Amino acid sequence: MKIRNIITSFRTRKPQRFTLSNSVSLEDCSNEATSDRHPGLKDSSLNNSFDISPRKHRPSVYKQFAPGAQKGSNSSRSSPATMSSIVLLVLAAVFLIVPLIYLVNRFDVVYEDRALKRNPIVQPFGVMQAQSVSTKPVEPSSEPIKLLPPPKPDYGQCKLLKDGDKFDCFPENGASLEGCEARGCCWIPAKTKPKKINNIPLDVPYCFYPPNHETYKIVNVTQTAFGLVAFLQRKYLSGYPQDVTDIQMVVKYETENRLHVKFTDPANNRFEPFFPEVPVVDRAAQNLNFVFELDMFKPGFKVVRKADNTTIFDSNSFLDFTFSNQFMQMSSRLPSEYIYGLGDHTSNLLLSTQWARFTLWNHDNPPWPNENLYGSHPFYLLMENSSRSHGVFLLNSNAMDILLQPTPAVTFRTIGGILDFYFFMGPSPRDVIAQYTELIGRPFMPPYWGLGFHLCRFGYKTLNETREVLDSNLKAGIPIDTQWNDLDYMNNSNDFTYDHIKYEGLPEFVAALHGIGMHYIPLVDPGVSAAEKPGTYPPYDVGINMGIFVKNSSGQPFIGKVWNAHSTVWPDFTNPDTVDYWTLMLRDFHKEVPFDGAWIDMNEPSNFLSGSFSGCPKSELESPPYVPAVDGGVLNYKTMCMTAKHYEGLHYDVHNLYGFTEAIITSFAMAVIRGARPMVISRSTFSGLGHYTGHWSGDVFSTWDGLKQSIPHLLSFSLFGIPLMGADICGFNGNTTVALCNRWQQLGAFYPFSRNHNTDDGIPQDPASMGDLVVASTKKALEVRYALLPYLYTLFFRAHVDGDTVARPLFFEFFSDKKTFGIDTQFLWGSAVMIVPVLEENATTVKAYFPAALWFDYYSKAQVTSAGEYVNVSAPLDTIPVFIRGGTILPRQAPLRTTTESRKTSIELLVAPDENGAALGELFWDDGDSLNTIEEKRYSLIDFKLENGILRGESLAWAQEYPPNLGSVTVLGLQQPISQVLVNGQSFTFKFDTVHKCLLIDNLNVSFEKPLAITWK
Structure with a gap:
């Protein structure tokens, strides 16, 4: 039984129907049917290495498009009569096919609507049987194609390009005339030296693709019941190791407003995210609101809106299209500069197209500008000049940079997996988000009490201090629904324990909260102490016995360090046995302390080391040929080694999914344990997380800029399908002030997730501790919130059922008014x-x-x-x-x-x-x-x-x-x-x-x- 089926079934079954003895399997979780998920020799981002996947190999997809390619056990023996029949069929085929090939090559004939037309553009055909514009698909040679170096650039053509139209051909450090021309690119230094962010250049590129640059050519197109399949072949070396010479492009017309375009390596089963589990579509939709254009002799594609003929995605003739083993890239011109999303990052809601870069690699990092943060959401929404809107989503969990430049244009640049695009036609912004969440999962329905006000801080050193702070705020008349505790309550910072001295009476305290209609949520980190005495700490002992911890490259538990006293191991949440393990640990702790929700932190996953105590093995995984502009300059900075092994793949591939999979299992476990709606808040996020949990924006700064930035952050997560979101009210890092906390308590009353929380070395900032003004304005703002909770709860119902947003930008409602496009x-x-x-x-x-x-x-x-x-x-x-x-x-x-x-x-x-x-x-x-x-x-x-x-x-x-x-x-x-x-x-x-x-x-x-x-x- 799939983990997805078990975890989601609590939404359609009563809790007593669940037992931990249910069989759980991740092995068959996939995003596509067998026909377009391309298995091969390895199940890894890197071919010919680190084959650790438990998945069964399936026949190559080429065999489904090449008649006679599959060989049965008796195929080597044929009767003379059979051989004669084959000879006659071959001769007949030659007489029929040769003229057809001549017509195709001579007159540019392609199939469209079952008719032959002199038109090199392939457009939507509707639902029909598979047809081909060539005799048969071209199967890759058993011998690797030896690619030639690209020709030198034509500088006459190079000089015709405007700065905004230059696409970077050498995005990593070390660009030079020789290196640039070796890639067939133009080298014209800009008048100003390019700025560097995270030590990587970002500006008008010195090295850029010439207008006539050749990458892949289309060698075959086959029309299918769901859309079409095309095969592409590379002509020249890209400049990156292990170019994939043969590419398959699968195009699916999934709904009237959703297009799916997927680029894969048909010879190797490369990594694809197993969550979110997207719908499998095998028949094309009717009445499409878009046109897919594929030029047979100009290897690019376009997506065009039918209503007004706006080109919403133009891959620029594959000018910079690259598909190598650890570097994939595709660019598109944009129909306007009004673009939003591409998180998690700190910036304005309306993104800059003036050479901006957004690095996606989940990271324990305060929300500094221009750095990768806690989540990865390779999705954008764009407002067109017509006031219509559309969305684009790249389903890829590997580290990536996404570039915006003044053309305007976008470049997706990732270092693993495949290129798997979805296009959403809107036309309104609310339509786009509804279509996006239809794909990745509608937002979960929170419990009503989860919409109340929450009180917390890191640094309640005892239970008595926790109780005193809560009581002082209740006496001041502050409405409060939930008391939280950070890791202070734990014994030696160990999960599933509490300090029986400093927090003596914690179970009774929680019971008292329940007695007055309140709730309690503790912190639960993923890291488990690895240094306790054998037999004294079940979370470690049971995990070792079950074999559910993430492993190093040698197959032993991967050991790092977080808050635990000496060392840490991490559960592998892609392992199906971890469902039983995590539920058991939470259930046993719940028997001691009857908590009501779970706060899952440090799940990027964070590590106080960069790798293990001994570092990381030397590997192309740890040092890929291109490293996105990640904080620290290396992928393993403050996290695990990329060579660490999970049940579903390498950490190189699943890193961005770690917190997401923990959130899924925690949500499921809480539903089973309490028999009630789960209330889980996660720091790390990925596309689809909103189907299971909410999110808070991490360790924000107690500054006026931190206050201001919390609004675009909130609104961006509305776009990402995570409506239950908010920032730490009054800020987390640093000391707040009365003036700042006063205004932040007012704003925070209107975060969908409303919680006051701060660091252990900051001053107390709960409302009562901040004085009469903050108490008065907090009460006034929260009284408005609590009065409007029936309305807010109804908005969450609409988000859950229809994919609508809760907190939303003004332009979502007033999309014909361009003045609203930049308001955050x-x-x-x-x-x-x-x-x-x-x-x-x-x-x-x-x-x-x-x-x-x-x-x-x-x-x-x-x-x-x-x-x-x-x-x-x-x-x-x-x-x-x-x-x-x-x-x-x-x-x-x-x-x-x-x-x-x-x-x-x-x-x-x-x-x-x-x-x-x-x-x-x-x-x-x-x-x-x-x-x-x-x-x-x-x-x-x-x-x-x-x-x-x-x-x-x-x-x-x-x-x-x-x-x-x-x-x-x-x-x-x-x-x-x-x-x-x-x-x-x-x-x-x-x-x-x-x-x-x-x-x-x-x-x-x-x-x-x-x-x-x-x-x-």
């Missing part, structure tokens, strides 16, 4: 709530952009009408400006001390009509904690609509877990005084505020089970 100092909750934080010290006003709409101040109910303009907004020290968009209906509840208490209060509706007096809204409600409530339809969904002066409520789904009754309705923006209110036809008392022009109808106590109609005159 304010943001939206859903489509209805705009948050405008104060990001400058001592400021009491904010210059906020109001897109064209009707807006209402959340506090005063004052109306703001905008045609798309900036407005100076008042922001007193204790207030974060919040605005409601006209045309929306927000469900609310009274904010109390915990979500447990708030959920018991009646529902309030805040109605903000648009210019036409209309509004829409909805409320999702379930028990907030159980597994599979959505899949098993154990929820209620209420639809609200204001139209023609009538507010209606209708239950679209109704279950045993129904919401509290409607208690009150507030309607904003009413220009005329109200004289009468009818609720389901009955006259009802009301209040009308003539100053702010709002209507309040309270004391309703009306159930949502039956249709609701409220009118006013």
Whole structure:
């Protein structure tokens, strides 16, 4: 049974159906059907070395396209009659095929829509039987093709290129005239010396590809039921070792808005990420919204939007296309410079195309600019000049650089695996993210209590200190749902233990939290101590017996060092036995301390050493011919050796998947142990992690810039399909100030994941410790959050079901307004709530952009009408400006001390009509904690609509877990005084505020089970 099936089945089954004795296997996990996952001699990024995969070898894909290539056990013996028949067939084939070959070569004939046309462009054919534009696929020679050195560049052509159109031919250090021309490239030093970031040049390249550079030529195209298959052959040496001479390109028209283009080495089974498990498609979709263009005589491809003929991806005639064993590269021109994503990094939301580089290699690193951080997301969203949008995703887990340059253009440059692209046609930004998460997995549905406020710090030296800090904040009136502990609670920093002296009474403390409706989450690192006495530390002893730890190149447990006293080993989360191991460890600890969620940290994986105590073996894995611009300059900096072995491959390949696989198994284990919805927060991320857990942005700095950068970071992770995200409120590294923490507590109240946390050598920064101002503004901001939790929870429902975003940039809603494209100092909750934080010290006003709409101040109910303009907004020290968009209906509840208490209060509706007096809204409600409530339809969904002066409520789904009754309705923006209110036809008392022009109808106590109609005159 696949690990994916077991881990996801808790979403569709009751928890008691799970046992640890279930058979678990990773061996058959794959992203494609056998027909296009190309097995061969080795299952590794590097051919002819380090073959450690347990997967069974499968026949070469070439044999499926080359008739007669497969040989059965009796194929060497044939009867004379059989031989005669074969001779006749061959002669007939010659007479039929030779003229066809002549026509193809002479008149550029290709198949399109089952017809012959004089057109070298291959476009979508729809669903049809396989057809070929040549006699048969070209199978690679059994002898390696000897590639020739490329011809010298034509400098007359070189000088025609503008700086922005120059694609780097020598991206590593050491470029020279001789080395450049040896690659067939132009050497023209720029007027200014290129800047270096992480010691690697980044600017107008001195060495660049000439406009007529030749890489691969297309030698064969076959149309298939799912799209087409093409074979390409390299002409010249690339300049990198072990060029792959024959490439297979598989093109699938997977849905009307999703295109899949995959480049593989058909002779070798190279590494492909086993998660996220993407859908397998074997038939082409109909009514495509794109055109795939492949030029038979100009080896590149284009993806074109049908609606307006915009080219969204143009591979530039494969000008720089390289596919060698440890270096793969492809570039594309972009239709605009409005590009977002490509994380994890610290930058503005709108990325710079002025020679910018984004290095993806998961790394324990504070969020410095221009450095690789905790996660890898090779996905971008681009806003086109037409206001349509699209997305591009490279499914590859190896280390990579992604370059943006002023052309505008993008270059993907990775050092392992394959090139596996997905294109999403949108056309709106919300459509793009929905299509992306449809592929990688919809965001998980968090428990309701997980949306409350969380309190934590590194440095609670005792349980008494933890308790005192919590009590002081509760007494100050701060609503808190969850208390956390960093590794301080552990015995000698060892997982699955607690210090029975410093944290004496921890189980009773957690039980007391549960007694008042609160929750508890401890830190769990992946690293396990390797130096405890035998028989005294089960996490190590059991792991050794089960053989589940990551191994070094010699097959022994890989030993490094993190917080443990002497040495550390790491579970291999790609090993199916680790599911049992990790669940057992968490379950045994849960029997001692009944924690409610898991905080998984240090899972990049982080290592205080660069490799092991003795370093790393000399290997092409440790020192590849091209090293992306990683912090430290080497891949093993502060992590494992690249030669370390996992069940599913080498660390060189699976490094970026380590935290992701830990998150999957931890989420599964928590669901099994508690029988409830898991609440897991992970530091390391990869595409698809949001299907299982949330994320926090790591060790951010306690600075005003850190405060500001937290917004684009949050919004980028919305693009990546990880909506449950936030930064450490008031910052982690360094000492905060009252002014900074005051404004950060306000902003942090609107992070989807809202937690105050800081380092052990910083001053206390919980709200109560920061003084009266911070307490007052924290309470005010969190009261707004807690009041709006029914709305926020409904947004997570839509993210889980439809792939929508929770926190979103302004341009997601106002994509026709280019002024919104670069705004990352304010943001939206859903489509209805705009948050405008104060990001400058001592400021009491904010210059906020109001897109064209009707807006209402959340506090005063004052109306703001905008045609798309900036407005100076008042922001007193204790207030974060919040605005409601006209045309929306927000469900609310009274904010109390915990979500447990708030959920018991009646529902309030805040109605903000648009210019036409209309509004829409909805409320999702379930028990907030159980597994599979959505899949098993154990929820209620209420639809609200204001139209023609009538507010209606209708239950679209109704279950045993129904919401509290409607208690009150507030309607904003009413220009005329109200004289009468009818609720389901009955006259009802009301209040009308003539100053702010709002209507309040309270004391309703009306159930949502039956249709609701409220009118006013």
